[in-house]
Amino acid sequence: MPSTRVYLTTLVATGAISSQAHGNEANLIAETVLNEPALAINGIPFSTRAYWMRTANDALFEVLQDPCPFAAFGTVIVNHTAGGLGKAVCIGANSSGRSGNPTQHDPNGPYNLTTSEALGAFSELSLYTNAESCPMCASAIRWAGFKEYIYGTSINTLIGKGWGQIRIPSMEVIRQSFDLGPTPRLIAEVLTNETEPYFLWHTETI
Numbered sequence: 001m002p003s004t005r006v007y008l009t010t011l012v013a014t015g016a017i018s019s020q021a022h023g024n025e026a027n028l029i030a031e032t033v034l035n036e037p038a039l040a041i042n043g044i045p046f047s048t049r050a051y052w053m054r055t056a057n058d059a060l061f062e063v064l065q066d067p068c069p070f071a072a073f074g075t076v077i078v079n080h081t082a083g084g085l086g087k088a089v090c091i092g093a094n095s096s097g098r099s100g101n102p103t104q105h106d107p108n109g110p111y112n113l114t115t116s117e118a119l120g121a122f123s124e125l126s127l128y129t130n131a132e133s134c135p136m137c138a139s140a141i142r143w144a145g146f147k148e149y150i151y152g153t154s155i156n157t158l159i160g161k162g163w164g165q166i167r168i169p170s171m172e173v174i175r176q177s178f179d180l181g182p183t184p185r186l187i188a189e190v191l192t193n194e195t196e197p198y199f200l201w202h203t204e205t206i
């Protein structure tokens with residue numbers, strides 16, 4: 001069975017639990033840990049989630065021409081309304097090492113869209129990233145208004161392997177941003193057996 005971390009809040013519920021009452025009644029916001037191949041969320045099967053998570057990994061090579069850079073954060077933004085597997089809107093990869101801009105340490109795919117494209121489309125788009133975003137990037141995801149935010153390796157795993165990180169999980173960013181309207185569906189730890197090697201190889205003995 002998939003595990004679900006549930007937070008009791010007074011916030012707007014995610015789509016999956018939108019039947020919960022709004023207003024003054026407490027709602028539940030859930031972060032679903034997706035490791036069950038038979039589970040479909042928002043009508044999208046695990047196999048499709050896995051396909052796009054692999055695409056996020058592959059973005060490292062597509063963008064950086066490096067299949068395994070040191071901080072291997074890759075992303076893809078997908079339009080699932082296109083049917084089938086869905087359609088990639090754009091890809092991105094960590095470029096802070098090349099640009100010197102610390103705000104680009106995480107994938108910056110959202111900003112590759114034109115203004116009109118972004119404003120009109122975010123609420124229908126899903127962002128896949130091979131590792132949980134830092135609070136800065138999670139905030140950007142939240143401000144953008146994505147429909148779904150799907151990540152692979154968790155912040156806790158990164159920290160456990162020696163990565164420096166601000167210890168605020170994406171779920172907390174979403175929980176504290178209820179003024180911004182409908183919350184994205186947060187799907188966690190997708191295909192971690194394939195995303196984690198990108199972040200652990202430099203600390204593991206091979």
Ligand SMILES: [Zn+2]
Binds near residue numbers: 106133135136137138
């Ligand atoms: Zn970040």
